[in-house]
Amino acid sequence: MCLRIADSNLPISASKVHKAVRAAWKLWSSVALMKFRKRSRKEADIVISFHNGDHEDGSPFDGKGGILAHAFLPGSGIGGDVHFDAEEDWSFNSTGFNLFAVAAHEFGHAIGLSHSSDPGAIMYPAYNFASNYEPQLSFRDVKDIQHLYGISPGFASLFSKNPPPRTPDKCDPDLSFDAVTELQQEVLFFKDRFMWRKHPQFEETGITLISSLWADIIPPFLDAVYENRERNVNVFFKGHQYWMLKRQKLEEGFPRNISDLGFPSRIKSIDAALHFRNDHYTVFFTGHECWKYVLCYNLPQFFPYYQTHLI
Ligand SMILES: [Zn+2]
Ligand SMILES: [Zn+2]
Numbered sequence: 001m002c003l004r005i006a007d008s009n010l011p012i013s014a015s016k017v018h019k020a021v022r023a024a025w026k027l028w029s030s031v032a033l034m035k036f037r038k039r040s041r042k043e044a045d046i047v048i049s050f051h052n053g054d055h056e057d058g059s060p061f062d063g064k065g066g067i068l069a070h071a072f073l074p075g076s077g078i079g080g081d082v083h084f085d086a087e088e089d090w091s092f093n094s095t096g097f098n099l100f101a102v103a104a105h106e107f108g109h110a111i112g113l114s115h116s117s118d119p120g121a122i123m124y125p126a127y128n129f130a131s132n133y134e135p136q137l138s139f140r141d142v143k144d145i146q147h148l149y150g151i152s153p154g155f156a157s158l159f160s161k162n163p164p165p166r167t168p169d170k171c172d173p174d175l176s177f178d179a180v181t182e183l184q185q186e187v188l189f190f191k192d193r194f195m196w197r198k199h200p201q202f203e204e205t206g207i208t209l210i211s212s213l214w215a216d217i218i219p220p221f222l223d224a225v226y227e228n229r230e231r232n233v234n235v236f237f238k239g240h241q242y243w244m245l246k247r248q249k250l251e252e253g254f255p256r257n258i259s260d261l262g263f264p265s266r267i268k269s270i271d272a273a274l275h276f277r278n279d280h281y282t283v284f285f286t287g288h289e290c291w292k293y294v295l296c297y298n299l300p301q302f303f304p305y306y307q308t309h310l311i
């Protein structure tokens with residue numbers, strides 16, 4: 001497949017654009033039987049260009065925000081082409097919109113994929129980039145593109161250790177959760193970089209990415225979460241760090257080390273946490289130990305005690 005980057009109207013340096021584009025097409029060509037070749041001449045299957053507002057293809061851009069880019073399904077003429085809105089604040093990290101993440105999605109269209117209903121898929125129709133998670137094709141993306149093009153010769157060896165991540169399925173009999181918490185009226189179930197939100201007024205328990213609610217704040221693969229409703233906070237634990245959100249906003253100075261809570265240095269992570277609203281204390285589980293955490297005159301006090309005391 002031939003690909004050309006139109007060098008006019010680039011909002012950022014050409015070398016950076018080329019780098020993001022190369023990384024995005026490599027995602028697809030590493031799993032499916034396809035090769036991309038860069039061309040500088042006019043004819044190419046995929047022409048990548050940046051445009052402002054109306055650019056005469058019937059789908060005008062809308063300035064900052066809103067529509068970021070669009071792509072045309074494979075075909076002659078404009079088919080397979082990818083257009084980016086030149087007025088967006090394009091970036092290579094999590095400020096503004098990440099060009100690599102958007103290009104990876106648009107390339108999926110350019111090579112024949114439509115949107116996926118799997119929130120873990122690159123082809124899910126919502127911008128999602130979190131600096132704590134490098135964009136990669138999900139199991140669904142890989143299956144869909146391999147169905148169209150076949151499997152790349154290096155796929156098995158390349159992905160044997162790290163297979164494309166599957167979005168967890170709530171009907172999987174082997175499903176376990178990383179953490180569970182209340183969040184105001186809802187109950188949240190965390191797994192990998194996803195969460196299910198159970199709202200008392202909705203029958204369906206929807207799955208979504210953690211980053212769709214707290215992009216670049218709360219990391220994926222959490223250890224424990226609890227809600228302290230009197231203080232209006234949710235506390236998230238991963239490894240030796242914890243994050244405190246008040247009314248869904250990160251409190252200043254976080255993430256902090258769990259040793260700041262008073263845990264001895266031998267405690268490297270938390271397995272689970274539970275807050276008892278009526279009795280105003282929190283219980284933490286670490287390995288075979290469990291800890292009762294009470295705020296006494298604003299000083300944390302820890303009472304290690306045996307698990308049997310709880311049951
Ligand atoms: Zn266009
Ligand atoms: Zn799309």
